[in-house]
Amino acid sequence: MVLLQNEGGLLPLQQDLKKVAVIGPLADSMAATEGRGWSSAISLRPVTVLAGIRARLPDAAVTYAPGPEIRRDIPSWFESLMAGETRKPAQTPEDAEVAFQLAMDSARAADQIVMVLGETDLMAGEAASRACLDLPGRQEELLKAVAALGKPVVLVLLNGRPLSINWAAEHIPAILEAWEPGSEGGHAVADILFGAVNPGGKLPVSFPRKGSHAPLYYARNLTHSPEGSRMYNPRYWDGLPTPLYPFGFGLSYTTFAFANLRVSAAQVKVGDAVTVSVDVTNTAQWPETKWPSSTSISVGAAIRARCAN
Template identity: 35%
Template sequence: IKECVVHGIAADDYDAGCQALKAGLDMDMGTSIYKNHLAEAVSRHDLDLTVLDTAVRRVLTVKAWLGLFDNPYVPEELIAQNDSLADSHVALTLEAALKSIVLLKNQNQVLPLAKKTRISLVGSLAGSKDEIIGAWAMSYQNKDCVSILDGLQQAGSDVSWYPCGGPEGELNEDEINQAGQNGDVIVAVVGELVSMSGEAASRANIELPGRQRELLQKLTAFGKPVIGILMNGRPLALSWEAEHLDALIEAWQLGIRMGSAVAQVLFGDFNPQGRLSASFPAVVGQCPVYYNHMKTGRPSSKSKFTSRYIDAPTEALYPFGYGLSYTAFAYSDLTVKESADRLTIRITVKNTGERRGVETAQFYLQDVTGSLVRPVKELKGYAQITLDPSEEQSITFDLLKANMGFYDNNGVYRLEDGEFTIHAGPNSRETLQATCWIKF
C-alpha cells in the first residue's frame, strides 16, 4: 500500500489507505497504514463504514474457513515437528537440485572427477550453509543444510578448502598459493550472495561481483584444471570464465541439499541433465538478450554489419534451453506431417557417447511472415528421454494448429496463413529446421 505514495498514485499514507480499501484490498501487509488511518478516515467521512465492514467480513470469513476460531493456536506437537524434516521432503529437495544443475562446459572431459583426485576447493561460498538457500527462503536451519564443502567431504573425496575470497572483500594470497600448489584439480565456487539477487536486488554489472574473476585468473595461472561452480540467482555475463576455465557448472542456489547434489555431479554419480531457463549474455551490454526476440531491423551480414554492435556478438553466450551432459546426443531425420488440426513433428535422437543420459529435445516455431512482426522462434514443447550408449529413439510431438497463432494489438487471437519454420534440437540455437506452408 505504501508504494502507492512512492509511485505517486496517492498523496500520503492516509490517502493510500483509503484508496486501497475502496479498491478491495482487505489486508495491509508490512505497514501500519490501516491501523493508523482507517478509523480517522471513517470519522472524517472519507471512507464509508460499509466499505470497512465488507473488508472485515471477508477477512473473518477466511479465518472461519481455516478453522482459526475453533483452533486459534498451533498445537505443540506440530511445532515440534518443524524441528525435523520429513525424509521424503529431503529426498525431493535433492532430486530437484540434481535436475536443476546445468553443465555449461566440459573441456577434454575433465569431468567427472575420480574420488581419489586431490581437490583444492576454493571460495568462501563453498563453505556457506546460508548462501545456498537463495532469496526469500525464511525457515531453514543450518543443521539441515549441506554446503558444497560438506557435500564433497561426505562423498569421501580428498578435499581441502581454501576460502581465498568471495563476492565481497579482499583476496587471501597465501590461501590462493596453497590451493594452486596442493591440489590436482581446483574447484572454484564463485557467484553471488543471496542479497545480490531477488526482490529489490538489481545489479547494473552482472559479471562476477567483487574480485572473483581476478581470483580465477590467479588460479588458472597454476596450470592445473580449474572447474568453476556457479552459485547465483540470475544469468551472469561469463565470457572470460567460459573461455579460460576447463569446466563450468551452473549450480544456482539450490537449497538445503545443494552440496550433496554438486558432489554427485562432480563425481559422476549423477549425469547432469538441466537446461537453462534463460539466455546468458556474452557481455553486459547485450542485455536484454533472449531467444524469442523479434526480427532485427539491422540483420547480420558478411560485410560490415556483422552484429548489432561493433564490439560484441549478436547471440547469447549460452542460449535458452542449453545444457551439456557427460554423454553426447545427435539429432537427425526431422520430418513434419500436416493433418486437419495439427502438425506431427518427428525427430530421431541418438546417444553417441559412452554413458547413459537424459536428453531434452526441444521444439520451436517461427512464423516467417505475419501482419505483426513475430519472434525468430518460440518454444512450443519438449520431450525428455533416457538413452543408453548407442541407443536411438524417434520422438513425436504434436503441434496443434490452434496454438500457432498470436494476439494482435486489439487482443484478438489471429491464425494467419503462411510459411512456418519448425526447429527441433537440444537448445534454442542448435536446431534442425523444416519449413511448411499452412492454411488455416
C-alpha cells in the first residue's frame, strides 16, 4: 500500500475514537477487497475495510453507509463466466439519492470519516479499458459533500489502476492507496490507518492528472524542450504535463532530516570515483518506528543495501 498524502499528520488515527463513519460503495465489498480476476467466485470470506476497522475499534460506534452504487456502463463479459453471477438491475436515481443522503447522515454523526472509494473488481483488468480515469459514478460528488462538513476525512482507494484524483489530492488531507489488498486486506488497511504498521509502499506506476495524459513515462522527457530551457514549452497548454503522483512516490509515518552533506572531491574527471555521504536523523514522532535515531551512511552504501534486498 502507498501513502499518497498525510497533511497535518492526520494518520495514524487514534485508537480512542468513539464515532467513526466508514463510507463508500467499496467499504464492505469482499469482491473489491480480494480482487477476483479469473476466479469464478470468492473462495474465502475476505476481510473488508469496514470489518477491519470494526475489529480494530471494538468499543467505538462504527457506522457504515455505501452511498450510491457504482457499475460499469458497458457490462463485462466476465460477468457471464462467474458461477452464479447475476447482473443486478441498475439503481434508480431516486434510490441513489436516498443512499447519498444516508451517507451524509452517517458522516454528520461521526467524529472521524473514512471514505473507501475506487473501482469494483470487474472495472479493471482484461477487457476493462477506460476512456476516463475519474472516480466512477457519484463518488467524487459524495467525497466533496462529506469534506464540506469540515470533519477529518481519510480516503482509502481500492482499485487496480491509477485514478485521476485531482480534487481529492488538493482537498483531502490523508489518502492511502490500498489497491486490491486481498483476503486479509481489511485488517492490513486498519493496521496502517491506526499506526500498527508504517506504510512503506512506493508507486509502481505514475498517477496521471487525466486519462488523456496516458501513456505517462517516468523516464522520458514529456516536452519538446527540456524544462528550464529558453524554448521550454509544456506538452499541454491547458494543464501541467507532470504526473499527479510520480513513479516511485510514497510517504511514510517516519520523517528524516539530512545534514552535513560531504563529497570526497570538489572536481572529478570522467571515469573517476567520488564518494558522497550525509548524516541522516530520524525525526519521527511515530511510536512504532524501528529505525535507529541517528546514523551516517554513504549514498553508495544505501544503494547497495537497497539492491541487496
